[in-house]
Amino acid sequence: MIIKPRDLAGVYEIDLSPVFDSRGYFKRVYDEEIFKSFGLERHWIQENHSLSVKKGTVRGLHFQFPPFTESKLVRVTKGAIMDVFVDLRIDSPTFGGWDRIELTDDNHKMIYIPRGFAHGFCTLTDSCEVVYKVDNVYSPQHEGGLFWMDESLRINWPVTNPIISNKDAALPSFKDFSSNHGGIIVN
Known part of the structure; x- marks a missing residue:
């Protein structure tokens, strides 16, 4: 297992090295x-499994507000x-920055995303x-999200006409999120 930091503070790429x-x-x-040696001590309390049937499906960008x-x-x-993950931590030097990584069943990689990020x-x-x-x-009362194709974020998505839920298609822009909430203070 090889763990290496990404450009956004607190995000780590993990090569599972089969x-x-x-x-x-x-x-x-x-x-x-190994996770502890990188300061990634977490108490994982849920594991989720999603299936997306069609290529070009977009899920996200989702997050939860404090204290969740x-x-x-x-x-x-x-x-x-x-x-894709977007830094929403108000005190972060990379606030509003985003990054992405291709994860496949063949490349044996994972991504660790810390609290305070939108994810999709x-x-x-x-x-x-x-x-x-x-x-x-x-x-559910603390869920939030950002519009996947927000113009100010300029995320380079690999699709232009996605399969997306009505709920995700109606998420607010980063600008609206910032004006209404400022950012997220991580608990």
């Missing part, structure tokens, strides 16, 4: 001691996605399965 033999491979997807902000540990078990993804293949751990409970 060991292959004639039977297939073995890979460790979580090791508390959540860290995520995201990986793909089938297919491929472009995973676009499927690059049909039948994508995404598994992610979170370290806080889901609270």
Whole structure:
């Protein structure tokens, strides 16, 4: 397992480094001691699994307001996605910055996203399965989101005409989020 920081503070790319033999491979997807050595001590309380049937499906950009902000540990078990995350931490030097990573069932990578980020993804293949751990409970009263194609963020998505839920299509812009909330103070 190789963990390396990304450009946005607190985000880590994790290479699961499978060991292959004639039977297939073995890979460790979580090791508390290794994570602890990077300061990534989290108490994971939920693991979620989503299936997106069609290529070009966009989910997000989602987050939860305090006190229900959540860290995520995201990986793909089938297919491929472009995973996107936006820094909403008001005290962060990269506030409003975004990054992305391709996660596939073949590249054996995960992404660790700390509290205070909006998160979403676009499927690059049909039948994508995404598994992610979170370290806080889901609270419908505290859910928030940003419009996936917000002009001010200029996220370089790999799709122009996505399959998207009505709820996600109606999410506010980053500008509206900033004027109404300023940002997120991570708990």
